[in-house]
Amino acid sequence: MSSGGGILRQPTSVWATAFAAVVAFMGIGLVDPILPSIALGLKATPSEVSLLFTSYFLVTAVAMLVTGWVSSRIGGKRTLLAGLALVVVFAALAGTSGSVAELVGFRAGWGLGNALFVATALAVIVGAASGGAESAIILYEAALGLGISAGPLVGALLGDWNWRAPFFGTATLMAAGFVLIATLLRATPTPAVRTRLSAPIRALAHGGLSTTAFTALFYNFAFFTVLAFTPFILGMSPYGIGAVFFGWGVCVALASVFGAPPLQRRIGSVNVLHLALGLLAVLQIGIAVSAGTGARVGVVVCTILSGIPIGLNNTVFTESAMEVSDAPRPVASAGYNFVRWMGGALAPFVATKLGEEIGVAVPYAAGAVCCAIGMAVLYTRRHHLRPLARVDLDHGVRDAAPA
Structure with missing residues (x-):
């Protein structure tokens, strides 16, 4: 593993891309504190408002399949700028919405821009960062x-x-990110080999990548159950919800x-995933019990503590998806993100409907079950994850390869 001078010693172009990535990911949690306010302002039910997440992540997931095709034809920088431009336009339009249907539609356009930017940003950061792929992925996470x-x-x-106002604020910040990348990131060369539209789906034929991706789908269902449904049961002001999240x-x-990183060095990547999924399941049960009893x-x-296993999973799943197969990183990322974001698309609406129709504890129980299914997938298909042993060797782990 290359030291490269430390994770903080990066070219200006990497920091510009990372700043824009921060703003892009702000869009995920931005609407959390205002979900009840949106429901009140647009006279909508929680499940209708949850479609803001569903449309966003559904389009993001599907668009992941074309990000490599686009970037291999126009280059990474132009793809980043196109994605940022779309986010600026649709975030601003979201602020003008007069109905939930309009807001859901504009969030879908936002998701398209987000897909073009996020998938390409990871590849650009990995390619330009000093310190090797591990440092780049940690910086991205x-x-x-x-x-x-x-x-x-x-x-x-x-x-x-x-x-x-948050929608207009995001559009403004993303416009700043657009200017930074346009001025600080050198034009990236167009790849010599153009990516085929079918490449991400073909990449999923690899047992290790498909195992990682489908485990992440169940994990993301649990993740976005917490993110999308919890604001409705907290009974707090936007400031209170914002403080919690x-x-x-x-x-x-x-x-x-x-x-x-230290956990990977100590126990290995697959074991970290098992540990994090198990901890997330326990905390989901904790939320379910607390919500059911009004505590x-x-x-x-x-909810706050659930950020710990989610953070562990985000880093290890991303690195595993990049390293487990021999597919080019942008292609592996596109296939992996296509599958995993489906969990983010399904969870908000399904969880909110379960909460409305059955009880507020049920969505979190379902999230805990999804974590258990993810662990089962990891265990039953562990032989497909043997390539991760080389990642663990880079981290200094010699005895944590999957059995």
């Missing part, structure tokens, strides 16, 4: 954690004034950057 933690704060601050996001960021403090504590 740090941007994810910082964005997810800052999103609720920005959403609460602006949303307490007006629920439309800021604490959650800080746990995500710290676990991603400072928790995952709001329990809901708050378990």
Whole structure:
């Protein structure tokens, strides 16, 4: 593993891309504190408002299949700029919405821009960062954690004034990211070999990549159950919800950057995934019990702590997807993200419907079951994950390869 001078010693272009990535990931948690306000302002039910997540992640997932095809024809920089431009336009349009249907539609366009940017940003950071792929992925996950933690704060601050304001705020910040990348990132050469549209799906034929991707789908269902449904049961103001999810996001960021790498060195990648999925299942049960008994403090504590296993999973799943197969990283990333974001698309609506129709504890029980299924997939298909042994060897682990 290359030291490369440290994770913080990066070219200016990497920091510009990382800043834009922070803002892009802010869009995930931005709407959390204002979900009840949006429902009130647009006279919508929680399940209708949850479609803001569903449309966003469904389009993001499907668009992942074309990101490599696009970037291999116009280059990484132009793809990043196209994605940022789409986010600016659709985030601003979201702020003008007069109905839930309009808002859901604009979030879908936002998801398209997000897919073009996020998938390409990881490849650009990995290609330009010093310190090798591990440092680049940690930096990328740090941007994810910082964005997810800052999103609720920005959403609460602006949303307490007006629920439309966070959308305009995001459009402004993304415009700043557009300028930074346009001026600081050198034009990336167009790849010599163009990626075929079918490449991400073909890459999923690899047993290790498909195992990682489908485990991540179940994990993401649990992840986005916490993110999308919890604001409706907290019974707090936008500031209160924002504070809870800021604490959650800080746990995500710290676990991603400072928790995952030493744990990988100690027990190996697959074992970290088992540990994190098991801990997330326990905390989901904790939220379910607290929500069912009306213990709001329990809901708050378990929600914040759930950021720890989520941060661990985010880093290790991303690195595993990049390393487990012989597919080019952009192709592997596209196939992996196509599958895993389906969990993010399904969870908000399904979880909210379960909460509305059956009881507030049920979505979290379902999330815990999804974590258990993910662990079962990892165990039964462990022989496909043998290539991760080389990643563990890079981390200094010699006896943690899958059996």
